[in-house]
Amino acid sequence: MTAGVTTLTAALAAVAGHESTGYSHLRHEQQPPVFLSYAEMWRRAQRSAAALQAMGVRRGDRVGLILPDSAEFIDDIFGAMLAGAIAVPVYPPMNLGQFDSYLANTTHILRQAGCSVVITDAQVRPILGKLMSGVPELRVIETHAAAIKAVPVGAEPAGVTVGPDDVAFLQFTSGSTSRPKGVTLTHANLMANIAAIGGGAGLQISRESSGLSWLPLYHDMGLIGFVFAPIVYGVRSIRFIPPLMFLKRPSIWLRQLSETGAEITFAPNFAYGLCTTRVKDSELVGVDLSRLRVAGCGAEPIQHGTLRAFADRFAPFGFRGDALLPCYGMAEHSLAVTFGEVAGGLKADRVDAAALALGRAEPAGGDEAPALAVVCCGRAFAEHGLRIVDDAGEPLAERQVGHIELRGPSVMRGYWNDPERTAEALHAGWLRTGDLGYLADGELYVCGRSKDLIIINGRNYHPQDLEWQASQVEGVRRGNVIAFGIHDPALGREYVVVAAELRQGEAATEAATAALAARVQAQILEALALRVDEVVLLPPGSLPKTSSGKLQRSKGAEMFARGELGDGVGPASKLGLLRHLAASRWGFIKAALGGTKRGE
Amino acid sequence: MNQATHSHESVLAQIFAYLDEHLQQRPVAPISAQSRLIADLGLDSLQSFEMVADLEDHYGVTVAMEALQGVTTLDDVARVIVDAFAGRAS
DSSP states (O other): OOTTOOSHHHHHHHTTTOSSOEEEEOOOTTSOOEEEEHHHHHHHHHHHHHHHHHTTOOTTOEEEEOOOSHHHHHHHHHHHHHTTOEEEEOOOOOSTTOHHHHHHHHHHHHHHHTEEEEEEOTTTGGGGTTHHHHOTTOOEEEEHHHHHHTSOTTOOOOSOOOOTTSEEEEEEEOSOTTSOEEEEEEHHHHHHHHHHHHSTTTTOOOTTOEEEEOSOTTSHHHHIIIIIHHHHHTOSEEEEOOHHHHHHOTHHHHHHHHHHTOSEEEEOHHHHHHHHHHOOGGGGTTOOOTTOOEEEEOSSOOOHHHHHHHHHHHGGGTOOGGGEEEEEEOGGGSSEEEEOOTTOOOOEEEEEHHHHHTTBOOBOOSSSSOEEEEEEEEEEOTTOEEEEEOTTSOBOOTTBOEEEEEESTTSOSEETTOHHHHHHHEETTEEEEEEEEEEETTEEEEEEEGGGOEEETTEEEOHHHHHHHHHTSTTEEEEEEEEEEEEETTTTEEEEEEEEEEOTTOOOOHHHHHHHHHHHHHHHHHHHOOOOSEEEEEOTTOSOBOTTSOBOHHHHHHHHHHTOSOTTSOHHHHHHHHHHHHHOOOHHHHHHHTTOOOOO | OOGGGOOHHHHHHHHHHHHHHHOSSOOSSOOOTTOBTTTTTOOOHHHHHHHHHHHHHHHTOOOOHHHHTTOOBHHHHHHHHHHHHHHHHO
């Protein structure tokens, strides 16, 4: 890091003389990537800033960015910063004609942010026409190409100074689609987090470092981790791959890691699992992963088994298991909260399943008792605070499961234009993460989201533990499982449901389905000592997902309660569902019984 | 492979055969060129991408990423595959 640099714009200016290092963008599998040096990136960002000013963008204005191309996106997010504006990255329409729900989500985000300008590309623009009526502040939707063309090559923004306390951009988080939350991050927040990520206790990033990412740039891990942080350190090279290219052909990630010799990459848990199941040996001819020093895993719950399987699967191609780096992070804390030990590999805590249900993480004894492997996410950064508290906010001892709270310079300023939910998240200097976890020897172990917790007779079960066990059963579509509990006064406890998608081609006769459901129940009973009340088996693609492809437990629970989940299930479980609905006190369930559907 | 055999219709026929083999749940309406991947066939985005990747392997072509963004129906899938033949030839 360059001393005295306190903003991202100053960080970019500091490398503006570097003509031979920078970022490269792979746009087509069969064509060479496009290389842009830091010097070129600086010139392009300056021109973008001038173009935004020419469009009437002033200091503090919000500018929506809906740009699938990584190079254009980087031009304009720095362009917005250099113009003193606040960029609002929005995910582009992924594909496949889900345009109505896409437009609704995008409208909510742009309205919440109060965007006056949206920059997009020629492909996306035609479908954005309807946005104008839904976002009162919105004056203009323009393509990147047309905006840039309106000012000459070499144009620079006029009269803006950017300070560390200025807002750098808004990171909108998934959540309820009608009330998106805009995490407000200043340059000071981002610089503090980047210093921790790359420093001596972190990834030890230097000018010689190189990275590779297929992560979407509208998401914190891709944007802060691979666009902002490398500039601050002036690293040698970063290679970007379009997210859709990875999803279509996961092997491209591994082949590109081999080709570039990149030493750092990051991805969510599901991506490691996708590679293990989809990548064929024939796609990896000549691939050498031995130069990969950090294979980070974050942004969603980490499954020990998924990462282990990845390490085993790709060890013959030089992948080093000690490169796996589990991380914990969240947008409200800029990006990263804790890192595992670099080059330390995967470390898991084997805990007693029965004790964990009571909120105690006790090391598992013999082989007979059900045990769970919880992945170690490492220590909090210097100058940052992390604590575990009970429901009353009192700090808990080590190995007691409680709410994870954070403080320090990486914590967001708040949610944009939303004092109510800001006050819920920030209290007395601490950020409530909404996640549950425990500390052991000062290291963090994350158990799950508190709102998803299934509580049975005072015992706590984390849905991902049930989901993982169900995924182990032959015939279940791995990773496409949700578990949830619905309060049931008739039972005097929560009614526990596991909804799992069947694997492609799995026989769907009533007998086969019933047998599979029984195996799922038996697996969970054996591993967690929990009896699941109902297993719902569904065709592939039935479970609700967010825009980024994450399964939505709460929505799944609502659909179940309305009887909309599991149209394919047999009459016996339908009866069970009706009996259950009649006994429940939840509002949405009553609505379902009354025949009126609850709105989104 | 002989490129002349890969008309739009023959690619569609290959897609139908692929779905015949891989689709777990029969959709309510018969599968046609106008069937939508998500709304009618119940595929999710990962399954849709997997199908395109498998078709790429079958025909030895690569579909451009930007072409995928306009894909809604099976007819669209056949079109981007046929377009990819043209890209390979040029």
